[in-house]
Amino acid sequence: xxxxxxxxxxxxxxxxxxxxxxIRRMDGPISQSLTxxxxxxxxxxxxxxVIEDLIQMSKRQWAFRTPxxxxxxxxxxxxxxxxxxxYILSTRAWVFSTxxxxxxxxxxxxxxxxxxxxxxxxxxxxxCCGLLCATALCVKSFGDYRAYPPISPGPAAxxxxxxxxxxxxxxxx
Numbered sequence: 001x002x003x004x005x006x007x008x009x010x011x012x013x014x015x016x017x018x019x020x021x022x023i024r025r026m027d028g029p030i031s032q033s034l035t036x037x038x039x040x041x042x043x044x045x046x047x048x049x050v051i052e053d054l055i056q057m058s059k060r061q062w063a064f065r066t067p068x069x070x071x072x073x074x075x076x077x078x079x080x081x082x083x084x085x086x087y088i089l090s091t092r093a094w095v096f097s098t099x100x101x102x103x104x105x106x107x108x109x110x111x112x113x114x115x116x117x118x119x120x121x122x123x124x125x126x127x128c129c130g131l132l133c134a135t136a137l138c139v140k141s142f143g144d145y146r147a148y149p150p151i152s153p154g155p156a157a158x159x160x161x162x163x164x165x166x167x168x169x170x171x172x173x
Contacts, residue, residue, distance in 0.1 A: 001138055001141045001142060001145070004134075004137040004138050004140065004141035005134045005137065005138050006134075007133075007134075007137055008079075008130070008132075008133035008134030008135065008136060008137035008138065009130040009131070009133065009134045010130075011045050011079075011080065011083075011130075011133045011137075012083050012126070012129035012130035012131070012132055012133030012134065013126050013127075013129065013130045014044060014045070015041040015042070015044050015045040015080055015083055015084050015087070015129070016041070016083070016084070016087045016122075016125065016126045016129050017126060018044055019037070019040045019041030019042075019043075019044040019045070019084065020037045020040070020041045020084060020087055020088060020093060021122070022040065023036045023037045023040055023041075024037070024093060032094070032099060034088070034094045034099070037084070037088055037093065037094065038081070038084055038085065038088070041080070041083075041084035041087070042077065042080050042081045042084055044080075045076075045077075045079075045080030045081075045083065045084070045133075046069060046076060046077050046080055050067045050069050050070075053065075053067040053068055053069065054066075054067045075140055076137075076140075079132075079133055079136045079137065079140075080133070082132070082136075083129045083132055083133050086117065086125075086128070086129060086132065087125050087126070087129050089113050089117045090117050090118060090119065090120045090125045090128070091119075091120060091121070091122050091125045092119060095110055096109040096110050096113075097109075097110050
């Protein structure tokens with residue numbers, strides 16, 4: 001469970017600092033792309049297995065395909081996606097009324113986000129995201145432990161004492 005907590009803390013910090021913030025520091029319109037922030041942050045949190053599955057690097061013939069993780073999202077992907085979205089909303093990295101002022105209801109969406117998600121500095125949001133991932137992975141780890149408890153060795157096999165046949169005592173060797 002301790003390793004799950006460390007993994008979660010590193011993952012939560014990494015998807016925010018290396019994922020979302022990397023997109024925000026880029027030049028051009030991509031720096032304001034909500035889609036790019038979510039996709040890059042989520043893929044960073046899911047690890048390199050998604051990229052390997054995308055181009056099938058372990059196969060003899062490389063080919064593009066839809067990664068299995070995107071066809072059937074798992075718990076880790078949900079944790080990472082939730083963390084990325086929380087970071088974007090809590091730091092106000094993407095505000096509906098600023099990015100799409102003509103969008104019907106953009107001001108209402110911003111008001112709803114402000115009411116539900118606290119406004120945090122990027123540093124505080126990274127810490128919260130690390131704690132969010134660490135907690136979620138610890139809960140998952142505990143659930144896995146309960147579903148698949150470790151195999152404990154049974155009672156040691158006891159050997160029958162050697163006897164001389166006539167008496168019920170051990171032979172002394």
